[in-house]
Amino acid sequence: MSDTAERPLTFSIDRSLLKGIGIALAAGVVLAFSQAFGMTSGTLGQRFAYWLPLMFVGAIWGHVCSRGVERWIDLDQRPWLGALALTTLMSGPLSIVVWAWTGWLYDRNLHREPGHILDFLLPVTVVTGVLSLLNVFLQRKPVQTHAALVGAPAARFPDRLPLKLKGAAIRAVESEDHYLRVHTDRGSDLILMRLSDALTELEGLEGAQTHRSWWVARDAVRGVDRGDGRATLTLDGGLQVPVSRRYARALREAGWY
Secondary structure (H helix, E strand, C coil): CCHHHHCCCCCCCCHHHHHHHHHHHHHHHHHHHCCHHHCCCCCHHHHHHHHHHHHHHHHHHHHHHHHHHHHHCCCCCCHHHHHHHHHHHHHHHHHHHHHHHHHHHCCHHHHHCHHHHHHHHHHHHHHHHHHHHHHHHHCCCCCEECECCCCCCCCCHHHHCCHHHCCCCEEEEEEECCEEEEEECCEEEEEECCHHHHHHHCCECCEEEEECCEEEEHHHEEEEEEECCEEEEEEHHHCEEEECHHHHHHHHHCCCC
16 A cells, blocks of 8 residues: 555545535425425524524535445345335434424424424435435436646645656545545556545546446546446456446436446
């Protein structure tokens, strides 16, 4: 393992988290305007004050839960099961949060009777289920990176390569737990980084995410094999890279194969 693994990580917010927060806040606006679940009393501003913090907390908790779910369920292949698992994990704790928040804003007597938490379980499960489905299916588009225009800053990711790979052509980046294996024309090595952070720093190199664990340089692709509804890219040097069903259509429309 190279000494590059000891390099401090730069701070970066996961794009999927930002998308999840955006979807949740948009849903909160809809719930406030529609006076959902019988919230006909109070002003629009009061409904915003109720729903938006709840949806923000729910988005953060959903992101945490999705990290756990993805360890056991491949969302690329089994999105419906993933959404069901997310809903199951999220609903109980969020029911407690909604019960506490509702009591604090509207009725302090609720806090004297914890049994009322069960009254919130069904509506929370409904909202959580809908948002889980939206997040799983709306975030199915691969992250694509683009070659730098003339005069634009070069990609930052090559600067992270260990000394023995400096100047090498990057063919693919593969996620391995908390590390990334960088495949180049001079071999491969590990660096300590998340793929979600690497995708930002790969901007300036033309490529795309082909799987939740892979990014591939477009000019490294030499062939594609299809079978059982899946595709596998063959890169320079014979490296085989999976294309998940989650990203296949977008890559096909972009002319990758």
